[in-house]
Amino acid sequence: MVLISFIFVSLVQVVCMHEKVILVIYGRGGHKEQMRRLLNELRKSSPNLKFVSIADVDDKFGSQCHLKCPEPRDKFNLWSAPFKLIYSGTVSLIQSIRLVAKYRITGIVSTGPGMAVLPSMLFRLLGKQVVYIESWSRFYSASLTGRFMYCISNIFYVQNKTMMDIFPKAKYTGRL
Amino acid sequence: MKIFATVGHTRFDSLFKQIDKIQRDEWKFVSQMYDGAYTPTNGEHIAYTHEIDTYYENADVVITHAGAGTVYNLLEMGKPIIVVANSDRIDTHQEDLIRYVEDSRFAQVCRNLDELEGLISNVGDFVAEKYHSEPFVGAGDISKALGLID
Numbered sequence: 356m357v358l359i360s361f362i363f364v365s366l367v368q369v370v371c372m373h374e375k376v377i378l379v380i381y382g383r384g385g386h387k388e389q390m391r392r393l394l395n396e397l398r399k400s401s402p403n404l405k406f407v408s409i410a411d412v413d414d415k416f417g418s419q420c421h422l423k424c425p426e427p428r429d430k431f432n433l434w435s436a437p438f439k440l441i442y443s444g445t446v447s448l449i450q451s452i453r454l455v456a457k458y459r460i461t462g463i464v465s466t467g468p469g470m471a472v473l474p475s476m477l478f479r480l481l482g483k484q485v486v487y488i489e490s491w492s493r494f495y496s497a498s499l500t501g502r503f504m505y506c507i508s509n510i511f512y513v514q515n516k517t518m519m520d521i522f523p524k525a526k527y528t529g530r531l
Numbered sequence: 532m533k534i535f536a537t538v539g540h541t542r543f544d545s546l547f548k549q550i551d552k553i554q555r556d557e558w559k560f561v562s563q564m565y566d567g568a569y570t571p572t573n574g575e576h577i578a579y580t581h582e583i584d585t586y587y588e589n590a591d592v593v594i595t596h597a598g599a600g601t602v603y604n605l606l607e608m609g610k611p612i613i614v615v616a617n618s619d620r621i622d623t624h625q626e627d628l629i630r631y632v633e634d635s636r637f638a639q640v641c642r643n644l645d646e647l648e649g650l651i652s653n654v655g656d657f658v659a660e661k662y663h664s665e666p667f668v669g670a671g672d673i674s675k676a677l678g679l680i681d
Contacts, residue, residue, distance in 0.1 A: 396667055510676055
């Protein structure tokens, strides 16, 4: 019985490693809504889209493997905010290593917030693609995550034309 | 007038305290709470629900925190809304969106909760611009970049 279970698990892993997937990373609220809309758009051009995910909320989008990380921001306490960000970033980095070991991931796409930063750095070191979409609520100022991801990403999108003044090398692509 | 107040997935006790100061028999409030400590007593209150669109549709006006997901959904529905800056938060994360909505005249905005009652009174007179945005066209490029299509 143990041998059969081992063979079954090994076969599942072989199948997982053979199939191309992307890693999507997003946070709650508006970040999740942007990811919902982005996945709908990606499915139009890639109907067989398969993805794994890291988020601070439960999966509602049909992920192959969803890992829940801590919320990276404290919107109400100035002092605990940096610690929460570091903790969430570290957890999501470990989660992304687990996913890389198990799946054939071609790249990351994220709608923020900060938990995407460390996994994106890992992916760039591994020679994989990193795509970041700056928040649709940004018109006149950059998010902190956006400033980091502008330096890390292969492709950095903004959803409002006014943001091209702040991120001149970004691509404007309309709003989700 | 049926008024629905929503704070999405965030805490905004100051909004509910302000709503409780308003005493108008003709205004019927339903307040959607999240993880706040204060429970409003003016009208009904509910927890966050995935059926929230039904509450939007049933309301004559929606008072919303300035979370982009909620605001864009309501603007796309063409609903009369009042967008309220969440003064309980330590960041100014929502200020860009409030300024955009205000400058574009898509809705009334509220930065000072003492003005909320006046803004609700003004709902019938405020003429909002119709919301529009350029649609997202980056999916093909993202699919190519991530190796999903050739």
